[in-house]
Amino acid sequence: MTNTLEGSTALVTGATAGIGRAIALQLAARGADVVVHGRSIERGAEVVQEIADTGGRARFISADLGAADDVRRLAAQAGAVDILINNAGVYKFATTADSDDAFFDEHINLNLRAPYILMQQLAPGMAERGRGAVVNLSTIAAGTPARGAGIYGASKAGLELLTRVWADEFGRDGVRVNAVQAGPTETPGTAATPGLTDALGELATLGRAAAADEIANAVTFLASPAASYINGAIVQVTGGQAAIAP
Template sequence: MTLYDFTGQTALVTGGTSGIGREVALQLGAGGARVVVIGRDAERGAAVVKTIVQAGGLADFVPVDLADAAAVAHLADEAARLGDGHVDVLVNNAGVFPFGPTADVDLNTFDDVMAVNVRAPFALVSALAPAMVERGRGSIVNVSTMVATVGMSGMALYGASKAALQLLTKAWAAEFGPSGVRVNAVSPGPTRTEGTAAMGEGLDELAATTPAGRASTPVEVANAIVFLASSAASNVHGVTLPVDGGRLAV
């Protein structure tokens, strides 16, 4: 359920088959958007589409490996085609987050992380923002992380990739904002998703360092993303909104 109206809009959500991205896709669908759900798992993608459609919405699943530059280029064209020629909302949610000591990171892993977390969002914005500019409207929301701001052992590569995305958020806001296209970001803290399940007790230990003292749910993070994508945030440009239980306050 969403409080915001996206009727007549097309929204592209990367990493939309699980966790935060799935909740964003469901909320945008409930708000009337035609949702293009991006991911690698066809079964999970079909399940998200089915949920949106059964609730009366419109949705399509496009399987894409965001580490593949050619596939990302094709994705932009396919999303516009599915959206009757336009994409109004872009949510760059997909990300990979291998943790570990810097000395253990090989160059292939480095390249894969940068390809998914930085290159893919850059390519999608490069492909889709100009048409938003021509229409004089559009919203882009990038999903970062609190470790882009807070240095943590074992998270150098992941944090650096998302710090780059936060800087891109500011630069794109300056570049596209004068033409009516808003660009913002959300910075989640510890969040309980399928992807973070492998952290086990480590997730709760990290969450215990926040004033809230608990991990966020995917819905809580999605609420912030959908707000920034909506007209309710009509004069919000270039911000990174923390949804981290107050971790940046301590």
């Protein structure tokens, strides 16, 4: 089974850095026309140029995923999309007592509502064409309690449930919907908290954090024809769960 994406258009949210950037580069390398989403026009132009320099095709759209109407505008400007990668998200830390409404809304709006709207706007078109692939980026915190990350984990747990709902809702029309549950990963975002990613990586059976490309590898596979019979799966890319010592 081939994994070429020639003739496909892919929208990758949060594609100007970290895992999203790695995904955009990989999809372009496999032949997809990539719609690079982000907030920074400068960083978006850099990713588009990097793809062009390697013979790929890409364009950039800036949008605020925290604003529902801007998410709908992103979908409209992206046009007919065959591959949707819901990668963009926010992860901040606070206890329940210290979380205010803005903190709550930011996580729910970016991590849950934005993917929901993009599915509303783009998946019916995939279904009409009889093909499509959606990959949602989740986290190990969706299934394992993490101190100070309750709303973050809950928003991603909700996205995992929606992944299975959408797999059922659109699967009969040839649209596959899966999620990648990522473990600790070295990105510019995680670098903002020095030592945290390395400490979490030590808890994995591999004893280290992932590189962004390692998470992107799983996403790109799920988006490709090589994963044609995988639907509704939550794929763990976490480095393995260590056993409880006796």
